[in-house]
Amino acid sequence: MSAPPHPALAHGPVYADYNATTPVDPRVAEAMLPHLTHHFGNPSSAHPYADIPRAALTEARAQVAALIGARPGEIVFTGSGSEADLLALRGAALAATGRPHIITQATEHPAVLEGARALQRLRGARVTVLPVDRDGLVDPADVAAALDEDTALVSIMAANNETGALQPIAEIAAMAHERGALMHTDAAQAAGKIPVDVAGWGVDLLTVVGHKLYAPKGVGALYVRDGVELEPLIYGGGQERGLRAGTEHTALAVALGVAAALAADDLDHGEPDRLAGLRDRLHQRLDHALPGRVHLNGPDKARLPNTLNISVDGVRAHDLLATVTAFAASTGSACHSGVHSPSPVLTAMGIEPARALAALRLSLGRWSTDTDIDLIAAAVADAAR
Known part of the structure:
Protein backbone atom coordinates (compact mmCIF):
# COMPACT_ATOMS: atom_id res chain seq x y z
CA MET A 1 0.00 0.00 0.00
CA SER A 2 1.06 3.58 -0.51
CA ALA A 3 2.05 5.70 2.48
CA PRO A 4 -0.46 7.96 4.29
CA PRO A 5 -0.97 11.29 2.47
CA HIS A 6 1.98 13.65 2.63
CA PRO A 7 1.06 17.13 3.91
CA ALA A 8 3.11 18.83 1.18
CA LEU A 9 1.08 17.06 -1.52
CA ALA A 10 -2.37 17.50 -0.02
CA HIS A 11 -3.52 20.60 -1.93
CA GLY A 12 -1.35 20.73 -5.04
CA PRO A 13 -1.41 18.89 -8.36
CA VAL A 14 -0.66 15.18 -8.47
CA TYR A 15 3.09 14.77 -8.13
CA ALA A 16 4.72 12.65 -10.84
CA ASP A 17 8.27 13.99 -10.71
CA TYR A 18 9.90 11.81 -8.06
CA ASN A 19 13.05 11.39 -10.16
CA ALA A 20 13.61 15.14 -9.90
CA THR A 21 13.24 15.25 -6.12
CA THR A 22 11.20 13.60 -3.41
CA PRO A 23 9.19 15.11 -0.56
CA VAL A 24 10.96 14.71 2.76
CA ASP A 25 9.33 11.81 4.57
CA ASP A 268 11.57 -5.79 1.53
CA HIS A 269 7.82 -5.17 1.40
CA GLY A 270 7.25 -5.00 -2.34
CA GLU A 271 7.33 -1.29 -3.11
CA PRO A 272 9.12 -1.81 -6.46
CA ASP A 273 6.35 -4.17 -7.58
CA ARG A 274 3.67 -1.70 -6.48
CA LEU A 275 5.31 1.11 -8.43
CA ALA A 276 5.87 -1.05 -11.50
CA GLY A 277 2.16 -1.92 -11.43
CA LEU A 278 1.21 1.76 -11.31
CA ARG A 279 3.69 2.63 -14.06
CA ASP A 280 2.37 -0.11 -16.35
CA ARG A 281 -1.24 0.80 -15.61
CA LEU A 282 -0.50 4.39 -16.63
CA HIS A 283 1.17 3.26 -19.85
CA GLN A 284 -1.73 0.93 -20.70
CA ARG A 285 -4.36 3.60 -20.08
CA LEU A 286 -2.52 6.07 -22.29
CA ASP A 287 -2.13 3.45 -25.02
CA HIS A 288 -5.85 2.72 -24.87
CA ALA A 289 -6.85 6.38 -24.89
CA LEU A 290 -4.43 7.37 -27.67
CA PRO A 291 -4.07 4.28 -29.87
CA GLY A 292 -0.92 4.22 -31.98
CA ARG A 293 0.29 7.60 -30.71
CA VAL A 294 2.19 6.64 -27.53
CA HIS A 295 5.84 5.59 -27.83
CA LEU A 296 8.05 4.35 -24.99
CA ASN A 297 11.50 5.92 -24.75
CA GLY A 298 14.06 3.57 -23.25
CA PRO A 299 13.97 -0.15 -22.51
CA ASP A 300 10.74 -1.98 -21.79
CA LYS A 301 12.21 -4.35 -19.21
CA ALA A 302 15.61 -3.14 -17.98
CA ARG A 303 14.42 0.06 -16.31
CA LEU A 304 13.40 1.48 -12.95
CA PRO A 305 10.00 0.32 -11.72
CA ASN A 306 8.78 3.88 -11.16
CA THR A 307 9.76 5.54 -14.45
CA LEU A 308 7.73 6.00 -17.63
CA ASN A 309 9.18 8.13 -20.42
CA ILE A 310 6.81 8.42 -23.37
CA SER A 311 6.34 10.54 -26.46
CA VAL A 312 2.87 11.23 -27.83
CA ASP A 313 2.59 11.91 -31.57
CA GLY A 314 1.51 15.45 -32.34
CA VAL A 315 2.26 16.81 -28.88
CA ARG A 316 5.09 19.00 -27.60
CA ALA A 317 5.64 18.02 -23.99
CA HIS A 318 6.47 21.50 -22.71
CA ASP A 319 3.23 22.84 -24.21
CA LEU A 320 1.26 20.04 -22.59
CA LEU A 321 2.75 20.66 -19.15
CA ALA A 322 2.21 24.39 -19.52
CA THR A 323 -1.51 23.92 -20.13
CA VAL A 324 -2.31 20.95 -17.88
CA THR A 325 -2.38 21.87 -14.19
CA ALA A 326 -3.70 18.59 -12.79
CA PHE A 327 -0.27 17.00 -12.36
CA ALA A 328 3.41 17.90 -12.13
CA ALA A 329 5.99 16.11 -14.27
CA SER A 330 9.08 16.82 -16.38
CA THR A 331 10.31 16.88 -19.93
CA GLY A 332 13.93 16.29 -20.84
CA SER A 333 14.10 19.33 -23.06
CA ALA A 334 15.96 22.51 -22.23
CA CYS A 335 14.69 26.02 -22.83
CA HIS A 336 17.03 28.85 -23.81
CA SER A 337 15.53 32.26 -24.62
CA GLY A 338 12.18 30.66 -25.32
CA VAL A 339 13.57 28.06 -27.74
CA HIS A 340 13.26 24.43 -26.66
CA SER A 341 15.96 21.90 -27.55
CA PRO A 342 15.63 18.11 -27.33
CA SER A 343 16.88 16.19 -24.32
CA PRO A 344 20.60 15.36 -24.64
CA VAL A 345 19.79 11.90 -23.25
CA LEU A 346 17.19 11.13 -25.91
CA THR A 347 19.38 12.70 -28.60
CA ALA A 348 22.26 10.42 -27.61
CA MET A 349 19.85 7.49 -27.94
CA GLY A 350 19.24 8.45 -31.58
CA ILE A 351 15.64 9.59 -31.05
CA GLU A 352 14.59 12.12 -33.66
CA PRO A 353 14.00 15.72 -32.52
CA ALA A 354 10.22 15.78 -32.94
CA ARG A 355 9.78 12.68 -30.80
CA ALA A 356 12.34 13.92 -28.25
CA LEU A 357 10.48 17.23 -27.89
CA ALA A 358 7.29 15.23 -27.28
CA ALA A 359 8.90 13.25 -24.45
CA LEU A 360 7.20 13.33 -21.07
CA ARG A 361 8.85 11.80 -18.00
CA LEU A 362 6.38 10.51 -15.44
CA SER A 363 8.11 9.24 -12.31
CA LEU A 364 6.19 7.78 -9.39
CA GLY A 365 6.97 7.31 -5.72
CA ARG A 366 5.94 6.56 -2.16
CA TRP A 367 2.76 8.67 -2.28
CA SER A 368 1.56 7.70 -5.76
CA THR A 369 -1.87 6.03 -5.88
CA ASP A 370 -4.24 4.37 -8.32
CA THR A 371 -6.33 7.53 -8.29
CA ASP A 372 -3.29 9.59 -9.28
CA ILE A 373 -2.64 7.29 -12.23
CA ASP A 374 -6.19 7.62 -13.50
CA LEU A 375 -6.05 11.41 -13.20
CA ILE A 376 -2.71 11.69 -15.05
CA ALA A 377 -3.87 9.38 -17.85
CA ALA A 378 -7.09 11.32 -18.34
CA ALA A 379 -5.33 14.70 -18.30
CA VAL A 380 -2.67 13.65 -20.82
CA ALA A 381 -5.21 12.04 -23.12
CA ASP A 382 -7.55 15.03 -23.02
CA ALA A 383 -4.71 17.44 -23.77
CA ALA A 384 -3.30 15.25 -26.55
CA ARG A 385 -6.69 15.01 -28.27
Whole structure:
Protein backbone atom coordinates (compact mmCIF):
# COMPACT_ATOMS: atom_id res chain seq x y z
CA MET A 1 0.00 0.00 0.00
CA SER A 2 1.06 3.58 -0.51
CA ALA A 3 2.05 5.70 2.48
CA PRO A 4 -0.46 7.96 4.29
CA PRO A 5 -0.97 11.29 2.47
CA HIS A 6 1.98 13.65 2.63
CA PRO A 7 1.06 17.13 3.91
CA ALA A 8 3.11 18.83 1.18
CA LEU A 9 1.08 17.06 -1.52
CA ALA A 10 -2.37 17.50 -0.02
CA HIS A 11 -3.52 20.60 -1.93
CA GLY A 12 -1.35 20.73 -5.04
CA PRO A 13 -1.41 18.89 -8.36
CA VAL A 14 -0.66 15.18 -8.47
CA TYR A 15 3.09 14.77 -8.13
CA ALA A 16 4.72 12.65 -10.84
CA ASP A 17 8.27 13.99 -10.71
CA TYR A 18 9.90 11.81 -8.06
CA ASN A 19 13.05 11.39 -10.16
CA ALA A 20 13.61 15.14 -9.90
CA THR A 21 13.24 15.25 -6.12
CA THR A 22 11.20 13.60 -3.41
CA PRO A 23 9.19 15.11 -0.56
CA VAL A 24 10.96 14.71 2.76
CA ASP A 25 9.33 11.81 4.57
CA PRO A 26 7.80 13.06 7.85
CA ARG A 27 9.60 10.26 9.69
CA VAL A 28 12.90 11.56 8.32
CA ALA A 29 12.11 15.12 9.38
CA GLU A 30 11.16 13.92 12.86
CA ALA A 31 14.42 12.00 13.25
CA MET A 32 16.64 14.92 12.25
CA LEU A 33 14.85 17.61 14.28
CA PRO A 34 16.55 16.92 17.65
CA HIS A 35 19.92 17.42 15.97
CA LEU A 36 18.84 20.88 14.85
CA THR A 37 17.55 21.89 18.28
CA HIS A 38 19.21 20.03 21.15
CA HIS A 39 22.08 17.79 20.08
CA PHE A 40 24.37 20.48 18.72
CA GLY A 41 27.75 19.05 19.74
CA ASN A 42 30.64 18.44 17.36
CA PRO A 43 30.88 14.64 16.83
CA SER A 44 34.69 14.92 16.99
CA SER A 45 34.75 16.55 20.42
CA ALA A 46 35.76 14.65 23.57
CA HIS A 47 33.05 15.83 25.98
CA PRO A 48 29.46 14.76 26.72
CA TYR A 49 27.89 17.15 24.20
CA ALA A 50 29.53 15.09 21.45
CA ASP A 51 28.26 11.70 22.59
CA ILE A 52 24.78 11.72 21.04
CA PRO A 53 25.86 13.36 17.74
CA ARG A 54 28.75 10.90 17.41
CA ALA A 55 26.49 7.91 18.06
CA ALA A 56 23.89 9.26 15.62
CA LEU A 57 26.52 9.70 12.93
CA THR A 58 27.71 6.13 13.47
CA GLU A 59 24.17 4.79 13.20
CA ALA A 60 23.45 6.81 10.06
CA ARG A 61 26.59 5.47 8.41
CA ALA A 62 25.49 1.93 9.21
CA GLN A 63 21.98 2.54 7.82
CA VAL A 64 23.29 3.87 4.50
CA ALA A 65 25.76 1.00 4.28
CA ALA A 66 23.01 -1.56 4.89
CA LEU A 67 20.96 -0.23 1.96
CA ILE A 68 23.75 -0.93 -0.51
CA GLY A 69 25.47 -3.94 1.08
CA ALA A 70 28.55 -2.04 2.26
CA ARG A 71 30.40 -1.78 5.57
CA PRO A 72 29.74 1.34 7.67
CA GLY A 73 33.35 2.50 7.45
CA GLU A 74 33.08 2.57 3.65
CA ILE A 75 30.48 5.37 3.68
CA VAL A 76 31.67 8.96 3.19
CA PHE A 77 29.02 11.63 3.73
CA THR A 78 28.98 14.46 1.17
CA GLY A 79 26.97 17.62 0.52
CA SER A 80 25.23 16.27 -2.61
CA GLY A 81 25.32 13.58 -5.25
CA SER A 82 27.24 15.86 -7.57
CA GLU A 83 29.90 16.28 -4.90
CA ALA A 84 30.08 12.52 -4.40
CA ASP A 85 30.54 12.06 -8.15
CA LEU A 86 33.32 14.65 -8.18
CA LEU A 87 35.08 12.98 -5.25
CA ALA A 88 34.99 9.70 -7.15
CA LEU A 89 36.23 11.15 -10.45
CA ARG A 90 38.72 13.68 -9.16
CA GLY A 91 39.87 11.42 -6.35
CA ALA A 92 40.60 8.49 -8.66
CA ALA A 93 42.19 10.60 -11.39
CA LEU A 94 44.55 12.49 -9.06
CA ALA A 95 45.49 9.34 -7.16
CA ALA A 96 46.51 7.63 -10.40
CA THR A 97 50.02 7.89 -11.75
CA GLY A 98 50.80 9.24 -15.21
CA ARG A 99 48.06 10.59 -17.46
CA PRO A 100 44.80 9.11 -16.20
CA HIS A 101 42.18 7.81 -18.58
CA ILE A 102 38.47 8.04 -17.64
CA ILE A 103 35.71 6.14 -19.41
CA THR A 104 32.07 7.18 -19.18
CA GLN A 105 29.03 7.24 -21.51
CA ALA A 106 26.92 9.77 -23.35
CA THR A 107 23.78 9.74 -21.18
CA GLU A 108 25.65 10.10 -17.89
CA HIS A 109 24.62 12.74 -15.34
CA PRO A 110 26.23 16.15 -16.05
CA ALA A 111 28.10 15.92 -12.73
CA VAL A 112 30.13 13.08 -14.21
CA LEU A 113 30.38 14.36 -17.78
CA GLU A 114 31.37 17.89 -16.78
CA GLY A 115 33.62 16.62 -14.00
CA ALA A 116 35.48 14.44 -16.49
CA ARG A 117 35.79 17.32 -18.96
CA ALA A 118 37.18 19.54 -16.21
CA LEU A 119 39.83 16.94 -15.40
CA GLN A 120 40.65 16.79 -19.10
CA ARG A 121 40.94 20.56 -19.32
CA LEU A 122 42.75 21.23 -16.05
CA ARG A 123 44.72 18.06 -15.39
CA GLY A 124 45.33 16.62 -18.84
CA ALA A 125 43.20 13.56 -18.25
CA ARG A 126 42.09 11.54 -21.27
CA VAL A 127 38.33 11.04 -21.45
CA THR A 128 36.38 8.51 -23.51
CA VAL A 129 32.62 9.07 -23.78
CA LEU A 130 30.99 5.93 -25.13
CA PRO A 131 27.79 5.92 -27.23
CA VAL A 132 24.55 4.24 -26.19
CA ASP A 133 22.01 2.29 -28.19
CA ARG A 134 18.37 3.14 -28.92
CA ASP A 135 17.42 2.03 -25.39
CA GLY A 136 20.10 4.18 -23.81
CA LEU A 137 22.31 1.24 -22.88
CA VAL A 138 26.06 1.16 -23.25
CA ASP A 139 27.54 -1.90 -24.95
CA PRO A 140 29.97 -3.69 -22.61
CA ALA A 141 32.03 -4.58 -25.69
CA ASP A 142 32.62 -0.86 -26.23
CA VAL A 143 33.87 -0.57 -22.66
CA ALA A 144 36.22 -3.48 -23.18
CA ALA A 145 37.59 -1.91 -26.37
CA ALA A 146 38.15 1.45 -24.66
CA LEU A 147 40.02 0.09 -21.64
CA ASP A 148 43.80 0.36 -21.69
CA GLU A 149 46.73 0.37 -19.28
CA ASP A 150 46.16 4.04 -18.39
CA THR A 151 42.48 3.69 -17.48
CA ALA A 152 42.06 4.87 -13.90
CA LEU A 153 38.28 4.86 -13.69
CA VAL A 154 35.15 3.69 -15.47
CA SER A 155 32.06 5.68 -14.42
CA ILE A 156 28.69 4.41 -15.66
CA MET A 157 25.42 5.37 -13.96
CA ALA A 158 23.29 2.55 -12.58
CA ALA A 159 19.95 4.01 -13.71
CA ASN A 160 19.16 6.90 -16.01
CA ASN A 161 17.16 9.74 -14.50
CA GLU A 162 15.07 10.34 -17.65
CA THR A 163 14.31 6.86 -18.99
CA GLY A 164 15.09 4.67 -15.99
CA ALA A 165 17.41 2.53 -18.15
CA LEU A 166 19.46 0.09 -16.04
CA GLN A 167 23.03 -0.38 -17.18
CA PRO A 168 24.89 -3.75 -16.93
CA ILE A 169 27.05 -2.55 -14.04
CA ALA A 170 28.36 -5.90 -12.80
CA GLU A 171 29.53 -6.92 -16.29
CA ILE A 172 31.26 -3.59 -16.86
CA ALA A 173 32.87 -3.62 -13.41
CA ALA A 174 34.38 -7.04 -14.06
CA MET A 175 35.92 -5.76 -17.31
CA ALA A 176 37.32 -2.67 -15.58
CA HIS A 177 38.95 -4.77 -12.86
CA GLU A 178 40.55 -7.08 -15.42
CA ARG A 179 42.49 -4.05 -16.68
CA GLY A 180 43.24 -2.68 -13.22
CA ALA A 181 40.74 0.20 -13.36
CA LEU A 182 38.34 1.32 -10.65
CA MET A 183 34.58 1.19 -11.21
CA HIS A 184 32.24 4.00 -10.11
CA THR A 185 28.50 4.08 -10.55
CA ASP A 186 26.14 6.95 -9.82
CA ALA A 187 23.26 5.15 -8.11
CA ALA A 188 21.30 8.32 -7.29
CA GLN A 189 18.20 7.02 -9.06
CA ALA A 190 18.73 3.33 -8.30
CA ALA A 191 19.31 3.26 -4.55
CA GLY A 192 16.03 2.63 -2.78
CA LYS A 193 14.13 1.85 -6.00
CA ILE A 194 15.86 -1.44 -6.82
CA PRO A 195 18.15 -3.69 -4.76
CA VAL A 196 21.72 -2.35 -4.80
CA ASP A 197 24.63 -4.57 -3.74
CA VAL A 198 28.11 -3.10 -4.06
CA ALA A 199 29.72 -6.53 -3.67
CA GLY A 200 27.43 -8.23 -6.17
CA TRP A 201 27.90 -5.40 -8.64
CA GLY A 202 31.65 -5.35 -8.02
CA VAL A 203 31.89 -1.57 -7.83
CA ASP A 204 34.61 0.34 -5.99
CA LEU A 205 32.74 3.64 -5.70
CA LEU A 206 28.99 4.34 -5.62
CA THR A 207 27.00 7.54 -5.23
CA VAL A 208 23.85 7.85 -3.09
CA VAL A 209 21.72 11.03 -2.97
CA GLY A 210 19.45 12.09 -0.12
CA HIS A 211 16.77 14.02 -1.98
CA LYS A 212 16.07 11.07 -4.27
CA LEU A 213 15.40 8.98 -1.13
CA TYR A 214 12.89 11.17 0.75
CA ALA A 215 15.65 12.95 2.70
CA PRO A 216 16.41 16.68 2.37
CA LYS A 217 18.56 18.23 -0.32
CA GLY A 218 22.15 18.96 0.64
CA VAL A 219 23.27 15.48 1.68
CA GLY A 220 24.65 12.50 -0.19
CA ALA A 221 27.18 9.76 0.29
CA LEU A 222 29.96 8.04 -1.59
CA TYR A 223 30.71 4.38 -0.97
CA VAL A 224 34.48 3.95 -1.10
CA ARG A 225 35.57 0.32 -0.99
CA ASP A 226 38.15 -0.44 1.67
CA GLY A 227 41.60 -0.22 0.13
CA VAL A 228 40.68 2.26 -2.62
CA GLU A 229 42.98 5.28 -2.61
CA LEU A 230 41.47 8.65 -3.53
CA GLU A 231 42.83 12.16 -3.44
CA PRO A 232 40.74 14.12 -0.89
CA LEU A 233 38.17 16.55 -2.21
CA ILE A 234 38.32 18.89 0.80
CA TYR A 235 41.51 19.09 2.84
CA GLY A 236 41.57 19.79 6.55
CA GLY A 237 40.69 18.09 9.79
CA GLY A 238 40.49 14.50 8.61
CA GLN A 239 36.74 13.89 8.84
CA GLU A 240 35.13 11.31 6.54
CA ARG A 241 38.26 9.16 6.22
CA GLY A 242 40.23 12.28 5.38
CA LEU A 243 38.44 12.60 2.03
CA ARG A 244 36.03 15.41 2.90
CA ALA A 245 37.16 17.60 5.76
CA GLY A 246 34.72 19.77 7.70
CA THR A 247 32.54 19.18 10.73
CA GLU A 248 29.79 16.76 9.76
CA HIS A 249 26.19 17.96 9.53
CA THR A 250 24.77 15.42 11.95
CA ALA A 251 21.12 16.26 11.26
CA LEU A 252 21.49 15.71 7.52
CA ALA A 253 23.47 12.51 8.03
CA VAL A 254 20.73 11.25 10.35
CA ALA A 255 18.15 12.16 7.71
CA LEU A 256 19.97 10.18 5.04
CA GLY A 257 20.39 7.24 7.39
CA VAL A 258 16.72 7.07 8.34
CA ALA A 259 15.71 7.54 4.69
CA ALA A 260 17.98 4.63 3.73
CA ALA A 261 16.45 2.43 6.43
CA LEU A 262 12.93 3.28 5.26
CA ALA A 263 13.90 2.56 1.65
CA ALA A 264 15.34 -0.80 2.65
CA ASP A 265 12.06 -1.63 4.37
CA ASP A 266 10.12 -0.61 1.25
CA LEU A 267 12.27 -2.92 -0.85
CA ASP A 268 11.57 -5.79 1.53
CA HIS A 269 7.82 -5.17 1.40
CA GLY A 270 7.25 -5.00 -2.34
CA GLU A 271 7.33 -1.29 -3.11
CA PRO A 272 9.12 -1.81 -6.46
CA ASP A 273 6.35 -4.17 -7.58
CA ARG A 274 3.67 -1.70 -6.48
CA LEU A 275 5.31 1.11 -8.43
CA ALA A 276 5.87 -1.05 -11.50
CA GLY A 277 2.16 -1.92 -11.43
CA LEU A 278 1.21 1.76 -11.31
CA ARG A 279 3.69 2.63 -14.06
CA ASP A 280 2.37 -0.11 -16.35
CA ARG A 281 -1.24 0.80 -15.61
CA LEU A 282 -0.50 4.39 -16.63
CA HIS A 283 1.17 3.26 -19.85
CA GLN A 284 -1.73 0.93 -20.70
CA ARG A 285 -4.36 3.60 -20.08
CA LEU A 286 -2.52 6.07 -22.29
CA ASP A 287 -2.13 3.45 -25.02
CA HIS A 288 -5.85 2.72 -24.87
CA ALA A 289 -6.85 6.38 -24.89
CA LEU A 290 -4.43 7.37 -27.67
CA PRO A 291 -4.07 4.28 -29.87
CA GLY A 292 -0.92 4.22 -31.98
CA ARG A 293 0.29 7.60 -30.71
CA VAL A 294 2.19 6.64 -27.53
CA HIS A 295 5.84 5.59 -27.83
CA LEU A 296 8.05 4.35 -24.99
CA ASN A 297 11.50 5.92 -24.75
CA GLY A 298 14.06 3.57 -23.25
CA PRO A 299 13.97 -0.15 -22.51
CA ASP A 300 10.74 -1.98 -21.79
CA LYS A 301 12.21 -4.35 -19.21
CA ALA A 302 15.61 -3.14 -17.98
CA ARG A 303 14.42 0.06 -16.31
CA LEU A 304 13.40 1.48 -12.95
CA PRO A 305 10.00 0.32 -11.72
CA ASN A 306 8.78 3.88 -11.16
CA THR A 307 9.76 5.54 -14.45
CA LEU A 308 7.73 6.00 -17.63
CA ASN A 309 9.18 8.13 -20.42
CA ILE A 310 6.81 8.42 -23.37
CA SER A 311 6.34 10.54 -26.46
CA VAL A 312 2.87 11.23 -27.83
CA ASP A 313 2.59 11.91 -31.57
CA GLY A 314 1.51 15.45 -32.34
CA VAL A 315 2.26 16.81 -28.88
CA ARG A 316 5.09 19.00 -27.60
CA ALA A 317 5.64 18.02 -23.99
CA HIS A 318 6.47 21.50 -22.71
CA ASP A 319 3.23 22.84 -24.21
CA LEU A 320 1.26 20.04 -22.59
CA LEU A 321 2.75 20.66 -19.15
CA ALA A 322 2.21 24.39 -19.52
CA THR A 323 -1.51 23.92 -20.13
CA VAL A 324 -2.31 20.95 -17.88
CA THR A 325 -2.38 21.87 -14.19
CA ALA A 326 -3.70 18.59 -12.79
CA PHE A 327 -0.27 17.00 -12.36
CA ALA A 328 3.41 17.90 -12.13
CA ALA A 329 5.99 16.11 -14.27
CA SER A 330 9.08 16.82 -16.38
CA THR A 331 10.31 16.88 -19.93
CA GLY A 332 13.93 16.29 -20.84
CA SER A 333 14.10 19.33 -23.06
CA ALA A 334 15.96 22.51 -22.23
CA CYS A 335 14.69 26.02 -22.83
CA HIS A 336 17.03 28.85 -23.81
CA SER A 337 15.53 32.26 -24.62
CA GLY A 338 12.18 30.66 -25.32
CA VAL A 339 13.57 28.06 -27.74
CA HIS A 340 13.26 24.43 -26.66
CA SER A 341 15.96 21.90 -27.55
CA PRO A 342 15.63 18.11 -27.33
CA SER A 343 16.88 16.19 -24.32
CA PRO A 344 20.60 15.36 -24.64
CA VAL A 345 19.79 11.90 -23.25
CA LEU A 346 17.19 11.13 -25.91
CA THR A 347 19.38 12.70 -28.60
CA ALA A 348 22.26 10.42 -27.61
CA MET A 349 19.85 7.49 -27.94
CA GLY A 350 19.24 8.45 -31.58
CA ILE A 351 15.64 9.59 -31.05
CA GLU A 352 14.59 12.12 -33.66
CA PRO A 353 14.00 15.72 -32.52
CA ALA A 354 10.22 15.78 -32.94
CA ARG A 355 9.78 12.68 -30.80
CA ALA A 356 12.34 13.92 -28.25
CA LEU A 357 10.48 17.23 -27.89
CA ALA A 358 7.29 15.23 -27.28
CA ALA A 359 8.90 13.25 -24.45
CA LEU A 360 7.20 13.33 -21.07
CA ARG A 361 8.85 11.80 -18.00
CA LEU A 362 6.38 10.51 -15.44
CA SER A 363 8.11 9.24 -12.31
CA LEU A 364 6.19 7.78 -9.39
CA GLY A 365 6.97 7.31 -5.72
CA ARG A 366 5.94 6.56 -2.16
CA TRP A 367 2.76 8.67 -2.28
CA SER A 368 1.56 7.70 -5.76
CA THR A 369 -1.87 6.03 -5.88
CA ASP A 370 -4.24 4.37 -8.32
CA THR A 371 -6.33 7.53 -8.29
CA ASP A 372 -3.29 9.59 -9.28
CA ILE A 373 -2.64 7.29 -12.23
CA ASP A 374 -6.19 7.62 -13.50
CA LEU A 375 -6.05 11.41 -13.20
CA ILE A 376 -2.71 11.69 -15.05
CA ALA A 377 -3.87 9.38 -17.85
CA ALA A 378 -7.09 11.32 -18.34
CA ALA A 379 -5.33 14.70 -18.30
CA VAL A 380 -2.67 13.65 -20.82
CA ALA A 381 -5.21 12.04 -23.12
CA ASP A 382 -7.55 15.03 -23.02
CA ALA A 383 -4.71 17.44 -23.77
CA ALA A 384 -3.30 15.25 -26.55
CA ARG A 385 -6.69 15.01 -28.27
